[in-house]
Structures are given as structure tokens and as C-alpha cells.
Amino acid sequence: xxxxxxLFRGGSPSGTPEQMQQQMQRWAEWxxxxxxxxxxxxxxxxxxxxxxxxxxxxxxDGPYAEAKDxxxxxxxxxxxxxxxxxxxxxxxxxxxxxxSIEIRPVLKLSK
Amino acid sequence: MSEFLYVYRxxxxxxxxxxxxxxxxxxxxxxxxxxxxxxxxxxxxxxxYTGSVVxxxxxxxxDGPYAEAKDxxxxxxxxxxxxxxxxxxxxxxxxxxxIGGLIEVRPVIKMSL
Numbered sequence: 001x002x003x004x005x006x007l008f009r010g011g012s013p014s015g016t017p018e019q020m021q022q023q024m025q026r027w028a029e030w031x032x033x034x035x036x037x038x039x040x041x042x043x044x045x046x047x048x049x050x051x052x053x054x055x056x057x058x059x060x061d062g063p064y065a066e067a068k069d070x071x072x073x074x075x076x077x078x079x080x081x082x083x084x085x086x087x088x089x090x091x092x093x094x095x096x097x098x099x100s101i102e103i104r105p106v107l108k109l110s111k
Numbered sequence: 112m113s114e115f116l117y118v119y120r121x122x123x124x125x126x127x128x129x130x131x132x133x134x135x136x137x138x139x140x141x142x143x144x145x146x147x148x149x150x151x152x153x154x155x156x157x158x159x160y161t162g163s164v165v166x167x168x169x170x171x172x173x174d175g176p177y178a179e180a181k182d183x184x185x186x187x188x189x190x191x192x193x194x195x196x197x198x199x200x201x202x203x204x205x206x207x208x209x210i211g212g213l214i215e216v217r218p219v220i221k222m223s224l
Contacts, residue, residue: 047218
């Protein structure tokens, strides 16, 4: 088993309050299913604000990059291998609202 | 106290293999200092520079990390701080700056699933 990070971009809940509620419900169900199968190690949505620091002297307001590139949340996933991590992402509700998931393997340090 | 995500970003190739052990020591020391003051919620993980992006309605899978910007996400840490300003202050001394990288600090929205 290996660890992977999901970085969610775009696909913010939108529409009527009922639609947004439905989307959040789908997210909760998808995350719950991952948890039930033992794949979910952590994760949270992120607020759209923030700061970017290039060093002590350089602090800019706001999150990194433009709106469509904005990372809206992340998850830590445990899966058999990379292909499996990709498979596990496929039912994510983010795809129904035009978002994307960047899947990155956690760095393995071989001593 | 609130939680904040540090998203470490750097250019591919910024990690210098020969300096890896030295860099690791710096990271461990920096994290330990934050941890001792009670600020580390999740030390996080460094990430490989490989990966894929799964996109859109067709579930298309493209090879490689999300590289629309040159600053690739290369790791993360979750910290606890009073507010965003303190979370920013706590980044002081982070070894990511040594390799010309940056830290994106984002407030975490705590949800109970």
C-alpha cells in the first residue's frame, strides 16, 4: 500500500441552495465510502483566502494562482498503487461540476 | 486556534539529491521547533514530482503533475495557529525557501463527515 495526495481544483458547489446541498451530500457520501474501505487518511476543504510567501520579505495576499487553478481541498489516500489511486478518484462529484483532481504519490525515502 | 494548510511549491528539479540529507535535517529541525510550540497538526508528506491529473466529465487522465504554473506542489503540512497572520509568521525559516520555493498558506475548513 502507498500514500497519495488528491488535490482538488475547481468544481465548487454552485446553483440553487438545494443543488449545492445535493453536491455536498455527494461529496460526503464519496468521502465516506473511501473511509469505509480504509482508503481515507485525512483531508479537508480549504477556504478561498490565504497568502503566498516566497520568502520572509515577499508575502502576497490570496491563494496561489488564478481562480480556475485554485486548490479547493485535499485528501490523503492509501491505495494499492498509483493506478488504484486513480480508480478511486473516478466517482468523485467534482467531475460533475467541471473540476479536476491532481493525484501525486507521497515521496518514498529509501534509506 | 484554527488549522492552516501549508502547500509547499517548487520547480521540478529544485530538490538537489546530493543535498538531500542536509535538507532533510533542516526540515526535521524546523518541524520539530514548530511541533514543540504545539503548532503541528499533521507534519504532512513530501510528494514525488510524478503524478496525474484526472479531468472533467470524460475522466480523462493526463500524465504528470498539474503544471499550469511552474511552482509544482511538492508537499504539505497542517499547522495550528491563532489566525492567518500567525500561520504566516510560523513559516519563518522553512527550508523550502532555500531552494527558491514558496509556501501557500490556506485556511482549512473543518468539516465533520
